[in-house]
Amino acid sequence: MHAPDDVLTRLRAIGWPDDDAARQALAAAGGECLARVVAQHRSGYDVLPGPGEPVRRVQPPPAWTRPRFPPEQRAAVGDWVTLDGGGRDIVALLPRRSVLKRAAAGEHYRQQLIAANVDHVLVVVGLDQDFNPRRIERYLVVVRASGAAPVLVLTKADQCPVLDDCLALLEEVQAGGVPIHAVNAKDAESLRVLHPYLGPGRTVVLVGSSGAGKSTLTNTLLGVEKMKTGTVREHDSRGRHTTTFRLLTPLPQGGCIIDTPGMRELKLSGDEDVTDSFEDIEAIAAGCRFRDCSHGNEPGCAVQEAIAGGRLDAERFASYAKLRDERDAAATSLAQRRAEERVLSRALNKRLKDKYGRR
Template sequence: MHPAIDDLEPLRALGWPDDPTAREALAAAAGVRLARVASQHRTAYDVALGPEELRRVQPPMPWTRPRFPPDQRAAVGDWVTLDATGKTIVDLLPRRSVLKRGAAGEHHRQQLIAANVDHVLVVVGLDQDFNPRRIERYLVLIRASGASPVLVLTKADQCEIVDDCVDLLAEVAESGVPIHPVNAKDPASAAVLHPYLGPGRTVVLVGSSGAGKSTLTNTLLGRQKMKTNAVRANDSRGRHTTTARVLMPLPQGGCLIDTPGMREVKLSGDEDVVESFDDIERLAADCRFRDCAHLGEPGCAVRAAIEEGELDEARFANFAKLRDELEAAATSQAERKAEARVLEKTPGKRIKDKYGRR
């Protein structure tokens, strides 16, 4: 039995695209009712059946197994179908986009941040939180997600050098990323973001703790829903006022997903660093040697641009760092997939590896 395709009006306010691709995916799914994941808990999910209707549901049994692939479990923003009781998830619909990062720590595992989003709003404070290198890192992650990045510079009312900060992001602007300095507490200032928040659209906010995500969320909602804290004056850091990812309908017609502050923005292994540094790639095309590493080889156009002041050396250093990190993450991901394939073929090996015996 499949969900009723013509009974989806309440879900359009939650971002249901209702296009031919979405309808085809829904028709192929098992289950009897469509819902959108609004928040995730350790052993359960809250799903939205309409703008004002939330329900706690259980995941399918396979999702609870330790070795089940994390990217095949639902994330906030996913569309799922429920069984006849409305208490258990049956199926996960294909995603239009998925934002993920490498999980914090030394291991290279992936963590899903949000699914089926149209724009990722990178929220950066115009205080000590402002860091062009970290912004570049966010853009690498976002461009791999299938969503479009938007840079939101908060605390513009407290900064006397807003234009200088924007000038430092010239390469970001030239790559087509919109940049909006705002006062997150002022509805008139935040209104510049309304074009991204219309009916059928979903945005997710990412950024450091204390950057102003919860304040911006409250302003866009028009009410004080999210708790906010002051940041420390000495380093502009804030506590995690948002402790979990949660999807909320907006009065502008779209949906917003707020997320906890990210202390670590690790690559997952699926990104393309070159896409976010196309200015360096264009320079590299003029190097004398095709395999130039840009470390001092003769005829290196990249080094020449740095020496002539045409390319910021810090930007190139960040590019090289991200390129090496991506290579390590991709290698680790390939090794994990190979190990998983071996374990699937030889289930007895898992017991032997764990206990030293069969």
């Protein structure tokens, strides 16, 4: 079964990809009404059925409202859903191609979804006091676990007198295959370098600190002042949260963009592979005498030799070790939580069976 061309054209204008998996998902949906989640609220979701159509406020399935329902199984901004005949309730969540998430703040482990079904994650960093190579490394670890491709966007390039020095600090990032674009977020011509990521059927999400220029960048790409923007404090380049919730918006370039609130904390969820963002350290570690070397005080540690010889930056290795340990702790918490959920699920099923019998 193939979807009519007009349906594909309508969906591609709000980010529907043109690949085999997407065509199979569309065929499986049959004649059901498809829509994309553009915003999430406490009382429901805003969805967009197609370009130029009004946004609809819809309700989630009852199961999603239960306290113990896994948050990663609820819809996030960027998800595709099917609606009931009246177009007022979500019936089902379509399979995802990617999902960007982090661990929620607090001591108890819980996943927080940031965006789904994105092709590229634009990590937006201001070339002022917001510039921090260590925080960039953290973002890249989280992004690579999402299934989307990372792109580093350095804003305020027109105000930075030490641009070449900043780029030199990101040599390992660029060597790892991450595109880096230094731009002026207020200049539409400067942002043309981002257009290859913004074509029909594509979706990007912006992440970064408050004041980095995410909303300014979105407004410039849209050509209108849709997103509220604010100034940053001079002494620390911090901005206020002018964006207070995640919002998906179709772009004139044909794709979609998701703006997000500034992130003060980015905790690992436990699903990441830290080594993907530190291939240079992994290559050096392959020369260690012991296979299980922790790169501390063991004899024959190639990593410590590289640091001592100036071939590896000590701060970069410290960042790697911190993220590795944080990921391991988060993975342990994740495994424990999933085990607890399985126990609770079995207990609930047993109570239902005892009360109502086998059906």
